[in-house]
Amino acid sequence: MANYDVKNEVTDKYSLRGRVYHKIRDNILNGVYKENEELKEVAIGEELGVSRTPVREAFRQLELEGLIQIIPNKGAYVTGITVKDVQDIYMMRSKLEGLAARWATTNITEAQMEEMEENIYLSEFHASKGHLEQIATLDNRFHEILYEACNSKMLEHQLRDFHEYVLRVRKRTLSQFKRSSESTKEHREIMEAIKAGDADRAEEAANRHIVNAYDNMVKNGLKEAYEGTKKGEE
Amino acid sequence: MANYDVKNEVTDKYSLRGRVYHKIRDNILNGVYKENEELKEVAIGEELGVSRTPVREAFRQLELEGLIQIIPNKGAYVTGITVKDVQDIYMMRSKLEGLAARWATTNITEAQMEEMEENIYLSEFHASKGHLEQIATLDNRFHEILYEACNSKMLEHQLRDFHEYVLRVRKRTLSQFKRSSESTKEHREIMEAIKAGDADRAEEAANRHIVNAYDNMVKNGLKEAYEGTKKGEE
């Protein structure tokens, strides 16, 4: 988990190792396994065509993430992810993304800076053409670059976690043309602050960027984007 | 992992479930297993008197945390925790602890407020007497209260993780009388800002509190506090 790159992350998802974990994780985040539902090892195993062993390993990981709760000798229960959880994570991410931008200001490499600029040029182009698919990919990549550029294994790891967590929600909101063009504009602000070596401005811009994404999400109805994934809201 | 309280956390550590995980984790954080060392399932299992199954489950958790890296069909290698990692985590914690203080301002219950005040009174008393043991316990508890009071499962979970991560280092720095009295003073500032309902001040105070703890740690030689736990520093 230490210094994986995007490629590994993706292949990992579809290769054998971690397949069970990701599948169960997706099923929780997608609401296939509902809140408070008891996950039985054999049942899940049969469902995925594997024995209990890999399922148990996945359970342990999911528990650490807080997605399920394992009661010893009893069972694993889906904790789920509530609307408030997503909101909270956005706020936490806002703070840490700001920190990443701050650190990136002093640590970004030339190659990373170039890719970031290129990313924004391309985003602006695709935004003008309305290519939503490409915009989403570029948006993801922009944040990846930022995480890499901050030069902190810990922060990178954490932000990736958050990013993945809210990816499903974010994908929906990003498909809205209006927001995607605003988003690109904010990316440019972050990039230019970093390029100018203005850490305060970079942090502030990154902070606002995530808050804006959150606001937009709420405005457009987080609940709808999340429909069916859970029953009770807190 | 969802809504555990302190008691569960502690018993969990010494009960059977999670014993293997915590033991390996401690051995990594304490430097018993050194950086880049390959952890073999049978060896670790024999060491702890268990079979491979629980060891593997623990490995998966540790990988998720970033403490080890598992290369499929090859082995598990200790990622370790560098001086920079600890520094980074302090900075990340600073931001999130600020957020916790902000949220606590509007969400703290009367009982929690009372316990927080009591905690500070006791801390001030023990600080004046030089009771380092009690101060450390109260200090831990203060942060626990803050995490609970912020009323966010996600943030609480995250901060607990960070807190545990740096606990070993923090314990050493806190044994210094000078810092412990400063620390209590800062706790009071946070508490009073929360009590006054001033979220901005609470966030700022909590931010500074962690940064100060970090500065103090660096000033007193993080490297020494960390001696022997690792070989190469980045």
Next chain:
DNA sequence: GTTGGTATAATTGTATACAATCATACGAGT
């Protein structure tokens, strides 16, 4: 001596078997 390949050993990945624990149902006693 170096290189390449094969055989062997070591290690991980997965499945299964057995033990321990917990939930449920049934029945005896009151």
Next chain:
DNA sequence: ACTCGTATGATTGTATACAATTATACCAAC
């Protein structure tokens, strides 16, 4: 009819067995 206790079944916890993969050592060919 109700309660308690025991027995049965289901489920998790752990150990072990087997399969797949990787590392190592040895030997032959050049």
